[in-house]
Amino acid sequence: MQTILVLNSKGGSGKTTLATNLASLYSAGGLNTVLMDYDPQGSSLQWHKLRGDELPPIHLIDATRIHQGQTRTWQLAVPANTERLVIDAPAGVNGSSLQEMLRRTDVIVIPVTPSPIDIHATSDFIRDLLLIGKVRSLGVHVGVVANRVRRNTPLYAPLQRFLSSLKIPFVTSLTDTENYIKAAESGRGIFELSSDEAILEREQWLPLVRWLACPEAPPRQLPDLPSLSLVSGG
Numbered sequence: 001m002q003t004i005l006v007l008n009s010k011g012g013s014g015k016t017t018l019a020t021n022l023a024s025l026y027s028a029g030g031l032n033t034v035l036m037d038y039d040p041q042g043s044s045l046q047w048h049k050l051r052g053d054e055l056p057p058i059h060l061i062d063a064t065r066i067h068q069g070q071t072r073t074w075q076l077a078v079p080a081n082t083e084r085l086v087i088d089a090p091a092g093v094n095g096s097s098l099q100e101m102l103r104r105t106d107v108i109v110i111p112v113t114p115s116p117i118d119i120h121a122t123s124d125f126i127r128d129l130l131l132i133g134k135v136r137s138l139g140v141h142v143g144v145v146a147n148r149v150r151r152n153t154p155l156y157a158p159l160q161r162f163l164s165s166l167k168i169p170f171v172t173s174l175t176d177t178e179n180y181i182k183a184a185e186s187g188r189g190i191f192e193l194s195s196d197e198a199i200l201e202r203e204q205w206l207p208l209v210r211w212l213a214c215p216e217a218p219p220r221q222l223p224d225l226p227s228l229s230l231v232s233g234g
């Protein structure tokens with residue numbers, strides 16, 4: 001089983017979007033998939049409720065709910081035949097809750113939006129993850145995904161330099177498009193929209209899918225980023 005944790009301290013960076021799309025992608029690919037929602041806001045839970053019975057099944061675990069008389073281990077146990085576990089983390093997660101997630105994680109995917117504030121906060125967050133979370137000594141792989149990218153977004157260069165100094169891959173860039181919202185409205189992922197829709201989105205997901213299949217290998221080539229020039233003074 002591979003466990004993928006979608007994590008960022010910031011809200012609105014795309015954790016739920018990535019987690020639900022990953023779960024739907026693996027499930028559509030025939031893998032036994034579990035989606036675990038750690039966010040009290042329950043966005044993955046809501047998405048899962050909207051998902052029709054005709055779609056490939058995803059087993060959802062609500063990690064926020066405390067069940068009387070059940071141990072935590074029992075509550076978070078996944079079915080024995082699980083092949084992919086995708087964890088949707090809440091914003092601002094830290095301490096014992098983060099440690100609980102990290103203990104079972106193989107790969108962390110960090111979405112970051114192209115705002116200077118988010119990029120700055122994400123850099124600090126990654127530094128803490130390495131220093132305090134000690135993810136490297138736990139053998140956890142970390143990759144970053146630019147999300148909600150629009151044309152002419154020249155803000156990622158500092159983040160890219162920071163990541164390459166830490167040897168953390170910048171895996172892909174996902175455009176801000178209506179298709180993510182359209183898919184989410186019916187509990188689907190972009191790979192479950194009809195094949196003539198979401199062509200661009202699917203292409204942009206491929207580097208992420210490939211990297212997740214082999215996160216110990218560096219991505220063969222850096223994804224096309226909108227621009228590598230730093231806004232002056234940034």
Ligand SMILES: Nc1ncnc2c1ncn2[C@@H]1O[C@H](COP(=O)(O)OP(=O)(O)O)[C@@H](O)[C@H]1O
Pocket residue numbers: 010011012013014015016017018043147148149174175176177178180181184
């Ligand atoms: N690539 C994208 N294109 C369009 N909308 C997006 C994209 N990624 C996220 N969103 C939207 O942005 C909002 C925040 O995303 P979400 O995945 O809920 O973030 P988080 O879980 O990190 O708080 C949601 O309304 C979501 O539909």
Ligand SMILES: [Mg+2]
Pocket residue numbers: 015016017039043088089090
């Ligand atoms: Mg969320």
